Amino acid sequence: MKxxxxxxxxxxxxxxxxxLQAALQPAGVTVTAIELPTKLYQSDVYATLPGIEALHxxxxxxxxxxxxxxxxxxxxxxxxxxxxGGTPAFLNAYGGYGAPIEDKDFFGYWVKAREAGLPAGFExxxxxxxxxxxxxxxxxxxxxxxxxxxxxGYHLPAIxxxxxxxxxxxxxxVGVAPANHIVVDRNEAGAITALVxxxxxxxxxxxxxxxxxxxxxxxxMLGVAQDSWxxxxxxxxxxxxxxxxxxxxxTYAELxxxxxxxxxxxxxQATTHVVHAYASAxxxxxxxxxxxxxxxxxxxxxxxxxxxxxxxxxxIWAHNCVAIGTxxxxxxxxxxxxxxxxxxxxxxxxxxxxxxxDTAPSRAEYNRVxxxxxxxxxxxxxxxxxxxxxxxxFWHAGREAAPPATLAHIIATFRARGELPPMEDDSIPFxxxxxxxxxxxxxxxxxxxxxxxxxxxxxxxQFRRMLGFVxxxxxxxxxxxxxxxxx
Amino acid sequence: xxxAAPLRIVIVGGGTAGWMAAAALSKLLPSRDxxxxxxxxxxxxxxGVGEATLPHIKVxxxxxxxxxAQFMRETQASFKVGIEFVxxxxxHDRYVHPFGTFGEPWAGIxxxxxxxxxxxxxxxxxxxxxxxxxxxxCRNNAFELPNEDTKSIRSTYSYAYHFDAGLYxxxxxxxxxxxxxERIEGKVIDVVREASNGHVASVTMESGAAIAxxxxxxxSGFRSLLVGQTMGTAWCDWSHWLPCDRAFAVPSLxxxxxxxxxxxTAQEAGWTWRIGLQHRTGNGYVFSSRFTDEERARDVLLGAxxxxxLGEPRMLRFQAGRRxxAWAGNCVAIGLxxxxxxxxxxxxxxxxxxxxxxxxxxxxxxxxxxxxLLAAEFNRLFEVHYDRSRDFIVLHYMANRREGALWxxxxxxxxxxxxxxxxxxxxxSAAAPDYRYGLFSRDSWLAVLTGQGxxxxxxxxxxxxIPLADLESQLADLKGRIDVNAADMTRHGDFIRSYCAAPAxxxxx
Numbered sequence: 002m003k004x005x006x007x008x009x010x011x012x013x014x015x016x017x018x019x020x021l022q023a024a025l026q027p028a029g030v031t032v033t034a035i036e037l038p039t040k041l042y043q044s045d046v047y048a049t050l051p052g053i054e055a056l057h058x059x060x061x062x063x064x065x066x067x068x069x070x071x072x073x074x075x076x077x078x079x080x081x082x083x084x085x086g087g088t089p090a091f092l093n094a095y096g097g098y099g100a101p102i103e104d105k106d107f108f109g110y111w112v113k114a115r116e117a118g119l120p121a122g123f124e125x126x127x128x129x130x131x132x133x134x135x136x137x138x139x140x141x142x143x144x145x146x147x148x149x150x151x152x153x154g155y156h157l158p159a160i161x162x163x164x165x166x167x168x169x170x171x172x173x174x175v176g177v178a179p180a181n182h183i184v185v186d187r188n189e190a191g192a193i194t195a196l197v198x199x200x201x202x203x204x205x206x207x208x209x210x211x212x213x214x215x216x217x218x219x220x221x222m223l224g225v226a227q228d229s230w231x232x233x234x235x236x237x238x239x240x241x242x243x244x245x246x247x248x249x250x251x252t253y254a255e256l257x258x259x260x261x262x263x264x265x266x267x268x269x270q271a272t273t274h275v276v277h278a279y280a281s282a283x284x285x286x287x288x289x290x291x292x293x294x295x296x297x298x299x300x301x302x303x304x305x306x307x308x309x310x311x312x313x314x315x316x317i318w319a320h321n322c323v324a325i326g327t328x329x330x331x332x333x334x335x336x337x338x339x340x341x342x343x344x345x346x347x348x349x350x351x352x353x354x355x356x357x358x359d360t361a362p363s364r365a366e367y368n369r370v371x372x373x374x375x376x377x378x379x380x381x382x383x384x385x386x387x388x389x390x391x392x393x394x395f396w397h398a399g400r401e402a403a404p405p406a407t408l409a410h411i412i413a414t415f416r417a418r419g420e421l422p423p424m425e426d427d428s429i430p431f432x433x434x435x436x437x438x439x440x441x442x443x444x445x446x447x448x449x450x451x452x453x454x455x456x457x458x459x460x461x462x463q464f465r466r467m468l469g470f471v472x473x474x475x476x477x478x479x480x481x482x483x484x485x486x487x488x
Numbered sequence: 489x490x491x492a493a494p495l496r497i498v499i500v501g502g503g504t505a506g507w508m509a510a511a512a513l514s515k516l517l518p519s520r521d522x523x524x525x526x527x528x529x530x531x532x533x534x535x536g537v538g539e540a541t542l543p544h545i546k547v548x549x550x551x552x553x554x555x556x557a558q559f560m561r562e563t564q565a566s567f568k569v570g571i572e573f574v575x576x577x578x579x580h581d582r583y584v585h586p587f588g589t590f591g592e593p594w595a596g597i598x599x600x601x602x603x604x605x606x607x608x609x610x611x612x613x614x615x616x617x618x619x620x621x622x623x624x625x626c627r628n629n630a631f632e633l634p635n636e637d638t639k640s641i642r643s644t645y646s647y648a649y650h651f652d653a654g655l656y657x658x659x660x661x662x663x664x665x666x667x668x669x670e671r672i673e674g675k676v677i678d679v680v681r682e683a684s685n686g687h688v689a690s691v692t693m694e695s696g697a698a699i700a701x702x703x704x705x706x707x708s709g710f711r712s713l714l715v716g717q718t719m720g721t722a723w724c725d726w727s728h729w730l731p732c733d734r735a736f737a738v739p740s741l742x743x744x745x746x747x748x749x750x751x752x753t754a755q756e757a758g759w760t761w762r763i764g765l766q767h768r769t770g771n772g773y774v775f776s777s778r779f780t781d782e783e784r785a786r787d788v789l790l791g792a793x794x795x796x797x798l799g800e801p802r803m804l805r806f807q808a809g810r811r812x813x814a815w816a817g818n819c820v821a822i823g824l825x826x827x828x829x830x831x832x833x834x835x836x837x838x839x840x841x842x843x844x845x846x847x848x849x850x851x852x853x854x855x856x857x858x859x860x861l862l863a864a865e866f867n868r869l870f871e872v873h874y875d876r877s878r879d880f881i882v883l884h885y886m887a888n889r890r891e892g893a894l895w896x897x898x899x900x901x902x903x904x905x906x907x908x909x910x911x912x913x914x915x916x917s918a919a920a921p922d923y924r925y926g927l928f929s930r931d932s933w934l935a936v937l938t939g940q941g942x943x944x945x946x947x948x949x950x951x952x953x954i955p956l957a958d959l960e961s962q963l964a965d966l967k968g969r970i971d972v973n974a975a976d977m978t979r980h981g982d983f984i985r986s987y988c989a990a991p992a993x994x995x996x997x
Contacts, residue, residue, distance in 0.1 A: 002949075024950055024953075025949055025950070027949075027952045027953045028949030028950070028952035029952075030949060351948075351950060352919065352948070353917065353919060354948065354949055354950070355917075356916075356917050356946040356947065356948065356949060357916055357917065357946030358916075358945070358946075359912075359915075359916040359945070360916070361912075362909065362912040362913040362915070362916040362917065363913065363916060363917050363919070365909060365913070366909070366913050366919065369909075410864065410865070410868070413861045413864070414861060414862075414864075414865045416861070417856060417859050417861035417865075418849070418850060418856065418859075418861075418862055418865075420849060420850070420865070422865050422868065422869075423869075423924070423925050425923055425924055425925060446855065446856060447853045447856035447859075448853070449848070449849045449850075450517050450518060450521060450522075450848075450851060450853050451516050451517065451518075451848060451849070453518040453521060454516065454517070454518045
């Protein structure tokens with residue numbers, strides 16, 4: 002497998018090209034990127050989880066340069082707001098919550114104390130959440146690491162970010178061929194042998210389909226169907242638009258639930274990106290656009306309408322073709338996990354890159370791991386629709402649908418005991434699950450009895466210590482403007 | 489608020505499972521909320537399997553706050569940093585499954601890829617097993633507590649114990665009863681169930697006394713009195729993968745040196761174990777009655793001893809498998825009442841420990857009552873633990889080049905789902921099984937895969953990040969660090985003498 006040919010566009014293309022090139026060049030692998038016309042608009046944004054930092058580091062992408070170049074922003078989590086007012090807002094932060102007490106998880110102690118009248122919310126014990134609430138960026142140090150994980154992601158305006166990734170790929174030596182028209186050559190066994198890009202043939206051993214929802218290779222050419230996840234996701238239409246930047250710029254995203262769907266705001270330095278999701282059976286497109294303006298409270302421009310059709314490719318790697326990004330798995334737009342999913346696919350591809358004479362086991366392993374990884378993301382996303390207590394037909398329908406069996410088990414266990422069943426290949430940390438489920442009003446009916454062995458005075462003392470530490474630590478953190486180099 | 493009455497937990501059966509459960513529950517559950525009662529009869533012998541353990545047992549003991557040296561003295565214990573397999577691929581070959589890592593993850597890539605790359609390039613790299621510090625310690629009969637400096641090669645292993653399971657149960661019994669666990673002597677002759685939901689209301693003792701409870705922990709051994717017999721939970725038979733169904737066990741005189749590993753030697757119709765304790769050596773022959781007869785098996789065991797036997801071999805009967813669920817109604821089976829895997833990889837006590845700790849998390853509280861949702865999660869974890877352990881044990885059998893009807897049978901049997909794939913993946917790409925939950929670790933899989941002669945044909949291209957010449961010198965340096973440090977270690981027997989010498993005990997069966 003010496004020649005990798007990637008067909009696609011936008012972040013999946015350039016992330017794949019640069020990651021594969023950087024990792025495989027020493028092994029003599031050549032990477033060629035065939036670039037299709039972009040489908041991005043000025044309003045598009047990628048939100049990232051903290052893990053992207055490690056990937057950027059592999060590519061030599063400096064954080065300061067990235068945020069300066071894209072005019073993006075730090076993001077410490079996502080705030081969930083019920084616009085109709087019934088449910089208190091909560092922040093799902095990209096960091097840990099609380100510190101263990103006597104080696105036992107913080108969470109149970111918090112639930113117990115809360116029932117006994119503790120005013121402090123779950124997020125008050127999170128360095129990351131508390132920093133976000135104050136418009137600061139939480140920079141971890143030794144003391145904060147000892148307390149708990151503090152981390153952040155970014156909001157990256159898509160066109161600028163993709164431009165940056167493309168320069169990285171080019172700098173790393175990826176061969177680039179722009180194309181509008183593609184013909185695929187296959188052998189008798191069905192494997193792809195070459196792509197003819199605008200008349201020019203590019204032969205390869207392994208092909209990556211990074212064509213997004215076109216799934217031009219894996220779906221159209223190889224005929225691998227997408228297993229639909231429609232039953233769990235009411236959203237089938239998404240507007241993206243943009244409005245003016247906030248001042249100061251918040252260090253978190255915000256999801257605002259309205260009666261017919263949700264509107265997410267992703268602050269950047271130059272603009273605020275807005276994603277507006279709804280169900281076409283309930284809301285017409287023009288009504289939706291109007292409500293996007295109302296929900297965001299911003300004068301919106303550059304609105305783009307796209308369908309959303311969530312599901313996972315039955316085989317993510319078929320023959321000698323691996324799908325990365327939406328071509329592999331079309332996620333629901335909530336939590337903006339597309340880049341995270343692409344990253345998972347690339348890391349797994351590096352771990353199981355085909356070698357030797359028998360590549361079938363690597364392909365089978367890749368398909369097994371990615372299927373499972375995507376289903377865990379699906380469960381995390383579907384949890385919002387299955388549980389959100391927000392008013393309106395859209396939310397009501399979500400609660401009525403039976404969740405996937407694995408998610409049903411996760412919710413049932415959490416409800417029964419406040420415990421999260423450990424699931425293989427789940428890339429979402431337990432504290433994110435806890436923050437989400439708790440924020441959506443799922444209250445554990447009982448708790449692990451071990452925590453009752455700690456006496457109440459000790460718990461109260463520990464809580465005071467934690468709240469003091471969070472307050473003191475967060476007050477020393479840079480403001481967003483300072484972190485972005487404006488201050 | 490009125491204090492609710494405590495929940496009554498009744499453990500039926502002592503032995504290792506019963507007393508591990510009693511000890512951990514008494515330590516970790518708040519005493520005002522639970523009463524713990526354990527019923528056992530001195531007339532019923534315990535099986536006392538699993539004199540050899542896995543490193544997790546140290547976490548268990550530490551959680552209880554048990555003093556290591558004291559526990560080792562009182563159970564005649566020795567240290568264990570691996571399991572030596574003799575003759576499992578071909579007669580007389582040997583390898584160690586170490587409780588430690590292989591090499592170091594250079595350039596962020598698992599070590600075996602680097603090793604395979606050098607090997608594939610014709611470099612004389614030797615065996616993968618030459619790059620494990622724990623194996624080097626085994627080869628030198630050496631033991632020391634691991635170094636806490638994670639940069640040191642002397643930190644790259646963990647350890648378990650060999651102990652007398654009967655003495656361990658007795659140790660935990662003293663420990664648990666001192667913490668308030670009530671022990672009731674006697675036999676259970678009947679079980680009384682609730683008419684409404686079939687839950688067990690009480691067990692009736694031979695004396696006529698009824699012991700009522702809210703939750704019953706079934707540690708009744710193979711009998712599986714509550715979960716098997718009473719609740720009628722189905723049995724999943726695994727004897728088509730693990731055909732051994734009998735074992736003879738006999739202790740023998742202690743020999744020198746004291747080995748810091750368990751030995752498992754393949755035999756014509758199964759395998760023999762050898763476990764060196766301070767006061768004696770434990771031996772046994774696990775065999776399949778389909779492929780040998782009992783008289784012959786007894787002779788094979790006695791012929792395999794390296795010192796005089798201390799008594800007559802005792803025989804056990806069993807079948808590999810597990811219950812379809814370990815938690816049914818208000819009964820939770822732990823230990824042999826929940827399933828059986830032959831002790832080839834010392835999983836028995838680990839499986840008890842995992843079930844005890846999962847139960848402590850998911851156990852009924854006054855508020856939850858008996859909740860089937862909690863049972864569902866417990867049973868899911870129970871399956872993960874048993875099934876993953878099973879696949880790892882089956883691996884030893886299927887990859888053999890021995891002669892004999894048993895060995896032909898297991899070489900050709902159809903494998904459990906997923907195991908054939910793991911093997912094929914390793915052969916094709918050197919990628920080792922790597923999952924987050926349940927036994928066994930990546931390094932354990934590597935040890936047994938390569939030990940059984942399953943070698944990769946290719947390596948990850950990411951390994952090429954290191955120039956081959958650099959890799960060669962890194963490998964030589966690593967091997968040198970392992971050899972030099974292992975040669976410098978204290979002999980296991982000397983370490984035991986200074987750390988936890990046990991009182992001389994009449995070495996009896």
